[in-house]
Amino acid sequence: MRPALILAIASAATAGLVAIAAPALGQALRGHDSNAPVDVDADRIEVQDRADRAIFSGNVKVRQAGLTLDAARLTVAYASNDGIQVQRLDAAGGVVVRSASETARGDFAIYDLNARRITMLGGVMLTQGQSTIRGGRLVIDLTTGRSVVDGAAAPSPGAPGVSSGGGRVSGRFTVPKRNN
Numbered sequence: 292m293r294p295a296l297i298l299a300i301a302s303a304a305t306a307g308l309v310a311i312a313a314p315a316l317g318q319a320l321r322g323h324d325s326n327a328p329v330d331v332d333a334d335r336i337e338v339q340d341r342a343d344r345a346i347f348s349g350n351v352k353v354r355q356a357g358l359t360l361d362a363a364r365l366t367v368a369y370a371s372n373d374g375i376q377v378q379r380l381d382a383a384g385g386v387v388v389r390s391a392s393e394t395a396r397g398d399f400a401i402y403d404l405n406a407r408r409i410t411m412l413g414g415v416m417l418t419q420g421q422s423t424i425r426g427g428r429l430v431i432d433l434t435t436g437r438s439v440v441d442g443a444a445a446p447s448p449g450a451p452g453v454s455s456g457g458g459r460v461s462g463r464f465t466v467p468k469r470n471n
Contacts, residue, residue, distance in 0.1 A: 321436030325404050327356040329377050331365065344368050353380065360400065361387045379403050386411065393419045395429055407433040415440065426460040 334349025345367045353360040363384025370376045380402040388395045388409065398413025411429040417440065426440040442458030 323433045324356040325407050330354045359389045421465040424462040
């Protein structure tokens, strides 16, 4: 077999594995109760009532049902009619999102509670057991359980840490031991 053909087959097989493994976290979070209370702990909070937001900083820990999020800083956008209703969480600084069986890491995360979508940006790594996927952006649809990992690329001018697209996704997957 020619080396170019072997490389093409290997690339196609790897792309198939990425497509299969990428939904792991999304599937684990499918049906996540985004209406559950959001608990936040941090070293400091600044409430900006007129802007309908609160900024948590220092060792931020967020819990909602079976989902946890850790970050250095978290901005909570909320609606204040009929009490406080959390709309969106924007996390920055060593963001880690965990479910019972998977962990995702990145520089930034946006959790849109209304759209039921989590987007992670910048040096994203998704881990399930010994398998990992790396890329520039991870989008998890909590309704469908679908996850998409985009490749990493050079940061966009004026938006540090945000991928401009065009990069690659890489993965390492464990395989079961087989008897020959």
